[in-house]
Amino acid sequence: MDSVYQALVDIVGQEHVSNRQEELFIYSYDLGTTEPHRPDYAVIPRTTEEIQEIVKLANKEKVPVVPLGGGLSLAGLAVPFRGGIALDLKRMDSILEVNEKARYAVVECGVSQGQLTSYLERNFPHLTHSEPGAPPTATIAGNVAIHGQGDLAQPYGFNSDMVNGLEIVLPTGEVCKFGSCSIGSGWYTQHPLPDVGLFLGWSGTTGIITKVSIRLFPSKKIRGVGQFVVEDEELVPEIMYKLTHTQMTEDVIAFSQAIPPFASGLQHFTINIVADSEKELEFKHEIVWDDTLGEYIRSGAGGFLGFRSGLQRPQVSKTSDWRKGGGFEYVGAIMPVETYPECYRRGRDISERHDIPYTVLGRCIGAAHAMMFSWTYAFNRADPETIRQAREALHETDDLALELHGTIWKPGLYGQKLVMERLDPNTLNLMKKIKQMLDPNGIMNPGNWEVS
Amino acid sequence: MTLTDYKYGDVIHRCFRCGYCKFPINWMDVNNCPAYARFRMETYSCGGRLWLTRAWLEGEIEWSDHLADILYSCTACKNCEVKCPLSFNIDILNMMIAAKGEMVERGEVPSPVKEFLENIQRQGNPYGTSRAKRGEWMEGTGIEAYQGQEFLYYVGCVGSYDTRGQETARILGKVLQKAGVSFGVLGNDENCDGNEVKNLGEETLFEMLAEENVAQFQGLGVQKIVTLSPHSYNTMKNDYPGFNGEFEVSHYTQLLQGLIRDGGLDVSGGYNATVTYHDPCFLGRWNEEYNAPRAVLKSTPGVQLVEMARNKDGALCCGGGGGNFYIDLLGGSADSPARRRVREACETGANVLAVACPNCLTMLEDAVKAEGLEDKLAVKDIAEIVGEACGIK
């Protein structure tokens, strides 16, 4: 009998560990274009203590540990490149606390975005959280661990900027808390010391997040989305700038795509506006559509497509079926807003060269401090040639993002390499030291962010 | 096996595994797929099963007992079909059933499935009890054999053999008698309806059962059928027309709804309880009948109806579908769907969990015991509730 397997059984129980081909097959795959790699074990722990035991075991046996939330990164971030333990955290699914007055929620690492949305809708209708465009099965912890962003990015920034505190199982098995919770005074701020930055953006290579405190925000009674469209992509940066100046919008997104045909060659904006009353709503409508965008309407350069109450959460999974193929992957990059026209044109070129209908989208972050720009490439899972095409297009796009002075968000292995090649040598060296100090045996999600 | 032989070879790769299939009525958790709720390994989710099926078809993994268990742990509750946002969702269960069919064809199914199918083939019921005992449930009830009455009352296997099922079958019979409904039963001549057989992938046996049943019904001049079980209701309503069996099929809750509304059944005796209703998959998601059972409960004086957080098309399956009330691949844990469901029922503050399906009845009653909730929650079939309300003991 495999001694690691037996030890895992002793920690989490027979039903929650597997070394059978079926589980190893499923956990070897990401949903994007990354080549699969089989883990040796799939484990689904229920407690922080179990995770500690697993990590200690992994250190003793020098077995990699690959933590996994919703498993929806698409960039291969939870593919066990060196085998080891695929650690599915979705059983850690308790919402531990909602502090209504201080507007935060403390959740276990397996709590999904949808679970929190639904919980708040039922119990705290005045509160909401920044929900990413991912399927609602994506986890909150997984999302902050990759610097994700959501539909409150325009007023409040990245989801990882909304972290108030973390509980982490370090790569050596100790549990640490970060933020105000570490001195026992609640989960209301991540400050002052130590810094949660050691764990956010590292794709699970510096520890396993087991609890997160995430900020919640006011949820107004009326939430809706208006649409605006322009033909000239050069207008997008100034429109984003003007819209953010109003301080009356929530989510500002510009997109363009080849299919369906109506969207082709045009830049569509979706602009979320919220209000507690019809009076407030009409006031915001006037400021946004009439006063701010009116000049484009009058000149004929921009058109108002109407406003709909009720937020339709995006169902990005539909993207996967564009080629009736069950797959897509995108490059997301944090870009200066002014690069939108170039991002659109060059992205369209790349898609057309690889025979993929183009889809690009830029989401405004903060007061147009940056945008999250994505280039999406659909593929057919049953046709290896289309997967190859998509992979090539993705790599070219990684290059493009850096060329346009952007930075790649949650890069896969190819993108990580590009970023590290350009990284300040001293910064790179610090990363290496931090990694060595935190993870002396190199067991945490190896393959990712490996400084040579 | 190559993909070309598999009927859904051109579509099975389209699942992206986004996970919508796991949701209940909203996004409150990811536990509305009974098999996934029980095991929480991605392999047991709908997406996991589809990907594994494809891997098996393409030779990336070998057939194994475990693979068979994973596929047969699907209860055919249809939550995935209803929740999947993509256009191929109508074929999700068909893809599963076709994969099970392939296993049946090769004789590579879990042994309880084999027993289940063999028992049905030999004795017309999954328990393997003699056909000669099928009519025992009706002893002393005065229920007549079918001979041209308005309705054929089709009882089904669980109602005919399971002790609890038999009680409901009898009470429903008495309720129908009391309402003056003209009906008869088949007794020992009744055969399995085949609904589970179809969902277990044994297409040939299913065809045989359907053909025999249709021939029998037609031979007797049956035009209207009322069923105790939603499973029978489903297959007779939706599958039998494919075998030239066009009957007017209703589930008993639909019949009772009409009888009570039209004053044909006096329920003024009432039933004093706070009741929560568990939607059976084959009445609810499969046939979108969410209203009739609730209407029956609401029109029973004394019943205070409260809803569970998951209801209607978001109801959590009891875990008994797809033959699992017998093959039981989902039992043995506090995470079993039936036990999750009775805990949820308890949270509503109800003291009665009403069901409209003998499979749900046995699954959930078992779960109430396993959870030690007997003092708080009684599981009752709607037939029993109505029976009490119209003074039948």
Added chain:
Amino acid sequence: MSGILVVAEHRNRALANVSYQVLSKGRQLADQAQMELLAVVAGSDVDAYAKELAGWADRVLAVKSDRLEGLLAEPCQKIIAHLIRKIKPKITLMGHSSFAMDMAPSLSVELGIPLATDCIDIFWQNGDILVTRSIYNSKVNATYSFAQSETVLITGRVGEFSVEEGGRQGQIEEIEFDFEEESDYKKFEGYLEAEAGGVDITQAEVLVSVGRGIKDKKNLEMVEELARVLGGVVSCSRPVVDYGWLPSERQVGLSGKTVQPKLYLGLGISGAFQHVVGMKGASIIVAINKDAKAPIFSVANYGIVDDLLKVVPALVNKISELKGKTE
């Protein structure tokens, strides 16, 4: 041409269940044709079996030899071949067990007689014997007749024929048999017990079965004690497995095992259908339950309405006391 010969088999000091099944079927066929039913049992110590078999058979042929320990097919074949040649039964019938699968084909070749295996029905038609077999992966049932032969060999599917009451007093004949040669290829080494800890509740004669009425895992101790003094094994209903108090191989019922012990003691088991399906074949069922309305009392031969936690210690004491007297 006289009679029907049933070959009985045994294992671990008990007649196999399938032997009772084919014996019952043989009795029915013999009665229908007004023939004599013979049973043969071979082994190193067959007296007890012979007595048991006499309940059904008109004549029991008991073959005793040390060579027959462990019921090896090779020596048995020699005996059965000898008996068939001598008696010329119309039918020789045995259960479709691994023993029969080992012996029957080779026996058929040796004697040049027809063989039908794994039959799910056997019946007379116009004086001929016909059998039904399930073919094409159980999709089709086929009826077969035999090639002309004065005797035929049939093996019957395990579990297919119900066991009827015996109640006869057949006569027992002890038969000596000389093995001419010693050229055996197989040798009986001994029975291997199931893996340590694993218990086969389907083979136990006495089952002490517990349900949720046991309340707490620690109360299993007294039940184990009761099982020990009764010389039985502890089994359980599903909730006990769900709680993880006993392993799933101890579970009796629809989703567990089907058992047929001589004595089944149900403690704190309500007797839901799913459970009863698995144990109703027990010879004697005794139920102990606080709830007088528990459905298990409807299948029990004896019942005690009381708290098992009070009854079990009392039972243990009383049985130990009685055993103490006899020992």
Added chain:
Amino acid sequence: MYELKFNEDECLSCTTQDCLTRCQYMDIDRDTAKAEILKIAHGEDSFVLHDCVTCYACEEYCPVNNHPFYLIVEKQEELDVPPLPRPLIRRGIQTGIPFRGEPDIEEINGQALDMGVFSDLMYLIQGRLFEGLPVISQDPRKMFHYFCQLMYLHYGRTSVIKERLPGIIQTIAKHNVTEVICFHDECYGTYTSYCPAVGIDVPFKAVHLFEFLYNRLNELKDDINPINLKVAYQRPCSSRLSSDKHHFVRGIFELIGAENVEREYVDENALCCGGTIQGQRREGSRKRAADVQKRNIEDMKNAGAEVCVFNCPACYTTLGSMVAKNGIRPVFMSDLCRLAIGEKPAGWR
């Protein structure tokens, strides 16, 4: 290219100039009206080309059937006075491009229902009203092959209509239909009003949905239970092209026992749903649309309407939730008819 048949003499001899004097959105006296319409006919610019909300109504008001509306939109294109901002026009034009393969042509040989571009509303085509009636264009992925294109009147792009429409007619004709019942009266108007006005041949007979419903209801008369609801009808712009069929609205209401409430914005005075007005290129379009909608709904409320009946899916999309918010149930006409014959409407909300 197809030419609009517009007779200037008819206009010269017209004494009412109803086309513009009755316009609900522009305040124009008779003399100005005559001058402006003639300027437009001569290819000169006019404020009318800029201020027109493209509601189609003048097409109905014209006492001599002289196509003033078709003229206005032709000239909007010719003189490059687009009623909408450029991106909206491009978006609209691109919307009608089929992109999911060619349609499957099944021969019908007789009467059929044409869903036009609304195949995703197939759920409305249920029950005994439509029993036995074959439907062409059932597949939402193929719907743009059956798109009558007349929507581009709102976009000032008659060239697109003229370019695409003959192909669409051909596709429908391939089904070998003799009578086409048009789900939307925009299609009906296309085949019975626009095509003759510009000289496009239509090789089948178009039937108005309301006429069909009226006849079906008469067949099912014995099964009708009066619905006894107070209803208001939201007239779509396209109904102005088939004013001869408008009486079926009252006819149907009478048959099903619906009370057609007395209101100001009814029949010829009906108001636009506001969908087109909102996106127009002029200053204040959003508010103007909101004002029209408000007046319309207030009028329904004051008249005591319990139900607002729709023909046009676009009106339903624009106004449906607004009327619902005001306590008036929105419903499609066919659904309301189903209610009267004891069936459950598919779109009640």
